[in-house]
Amino acid sequence: MIPVPTASPPLDAANLSAVRRALDRRLQLMRAGLHQAKVFVVVNGKGGVGKSSLAAALAVAWAKAGLRVGLVEMDEQGNNGEDLGFTGSVLADGGQAQAAAILDGKRLTPTGQVRPRLSVFPGGPVLEDVLEELYCQRRAARRADDPAGRLAWMGMYAAAIDAVRDDYDVIILDVAPGSEPLQLQALVAGDYVLIPSKSDPSSRKGLRTVARRFGQARDMNPLLRLLGVVVFATNSSASKVQTNIKEQLVGDLRGSAPVFEQVIRYVESAAVACRTEGKVPQELRTSAAIAPAVRRSMAALAGDYQSLAMEIMQAKSAADRTASANQEEAA
Numbered sequence: 001m002i003p004v005p006t007a008s009p010p011l012d013a014a015n016l017s018a019v020r021r022a023l024d025r026r027l028q029l030m031r032a033g034l035h036q037a038k039v040f041v042v043v044n045g046k047g048g049v050g051k052s053s054l055a056a057a058l059a060v061a062w063a064k065a066g067l068r069v070g071l072v073e074m075d076e077q078g079n080n081g082e083d084l085g086f087t088g089s090v091l092a093d094g095g096q097a098q099a100a101a102i103l104d105g106k107r108l109t110p111t112g113q114v115r116p117r118l119s120v121f122p123g124g125p126v127l128e129d130v131l132e133e134l135y136c137q138r139r140a141a142r143r144a145d146d147p148a149g150r151l152a153w154m155g156m157y158a159a160a161i162d163a164v165r166d167d168y169d170v171i172i173l174d175v176a177p178g179s180e181p182l183q184l185q186a187l188v189a190g191d192y193v194l195i196p197s198k199s200d201p202s203s204r205k206g207l208r209t210v211a212r213r214f215g216q217a218r219d220m221n222p223l224l225r226l227l228g229v230v231v232f233a234t235n236s237s238a239s240k241v242q243t244n245i246k247e248q249l250v251g252d253l254r255g256s257a258p259v260f261e262q263v264i265r266y267v268e269s270a271a272v273a274c275r276t277e278g279k280v281p282q283e284l285r286t287s288a289a290i291a292p293a294v295r296r297s298m299a300a301l302a303g304d305y306q307s308l309a310m311e312i313m314q315a316k317s318a319a320d321r322t323a324s325a326n327q328e329e330a331a
């Protein structure tokens with residue numbers, strides 16, 4: 001049984017000023033070139049485009065490569081539990097740890113490690129209380145006198161995540177598709193944005209929505225970078241079709257971010273087996289638990305994620321180099 005808080009206390013003036021202090025500190029670190037970029041936001045305004053599958057596969061790949069990874073599911077669905085096999089275990093707190101951090105100002109604490117070096121901050125139904133609070137704060141902020149006061153509510157997650165950034169090499173935020181306040185929170189807390197997208201019109205519309213919110217978040221988070229788009233579950237291996245899809249997506253973002261070379265192929269049988277087993281494709285490529293007919297496509301899907309994980313890290317390193325060169329030039 002998931003414990004649901006009886007009433008979420010409103011964010012009082014003391015909490016809000018703690019958020020503002022945290023945001024000021026973060027800006028100072030950015031200006032001094034001391035802000036270490038490590039938070040990836042996996043987001044698309046459209047549901048079912050592969051956000052959670054991508055977040056889980058990247059988290060496992062990077063943890064296996066030796067990085068300390070924190071995976072935060074900013075979603076009531078709790079899909080990370082299915083992808084990583086901890087639904088129903090003591091690790092699945094329904095979003096309680098996040099609610100305690102955002103609503104009560106407690107330190108954001110993972111519920112545990114689901115793989116060596118991979119800590120989880122699960123989502124779930126308790127996040128509904130967080131969402132309600134975000135809507136209240138957004139409404140209250142409209143009455144604030146100063147511009148900073150009108151924006152501060154957007155930094156509640158940023159303050160909570162900044163307090164634990166030093167514990168991880170990488171933090172991944174898996175963000176719910178339908179909630180604007182949650183998406184803004186994630187974009188203010190993040191350093192790099194990854195947008196998984198299918199090629200259909202509604203996924204592309206979701207992508208353009210995120211691009212707009214990206215602009216809003218940048219007012220508070222000037223170092224936020226759109227790292228790239230991941231073409232998800234394409235069922236065409238024809239390179240001409242893939243090139244067309246990529247060109248359309250780059251056009252949707254007006255060239256402001258690249259589309260990653262590596263696409264994630266469409267293999268429903270493998271995806272179903274992953275959620276049934278609670279493991280990501282890389283962990284099931286040679287598993288005896290998988291029907292032999294599915295094993296070959298599982299191995300191919302695992303290969304897609306593995307090379308995408310490397311490509312994303314290379315893009316991150318390149319973006320970091322550009323940022324520090326710009327910083328030096330400005331100094």
Ligand SMILES: Nc1ncnc2c1ncn2[C@@H]1O[C@H](COP(=O)(O)OP(=O)(O)OP(=O)(O)O)[C@@H](O)[C@H]1O
Nearest residue numbers: 047048049050051052053177233265266267268271
């Ligand atoms: N490579 C794949 N090929 C086909 N189907 C896939 C693949 N990967 C995942 N799926 C399936 O696609 C569905 C959506 O995936 P996922 O939950 O990762 O998307 P999402 O964007 O996080 O969704 P939501 O917006 O609901 O959070 C799931 O049912 C999943 O099993």
Ligand SMILES: [Mg+2]
Nearest residue numbers: 051052075079
């Ligand atoms: Mg999801």
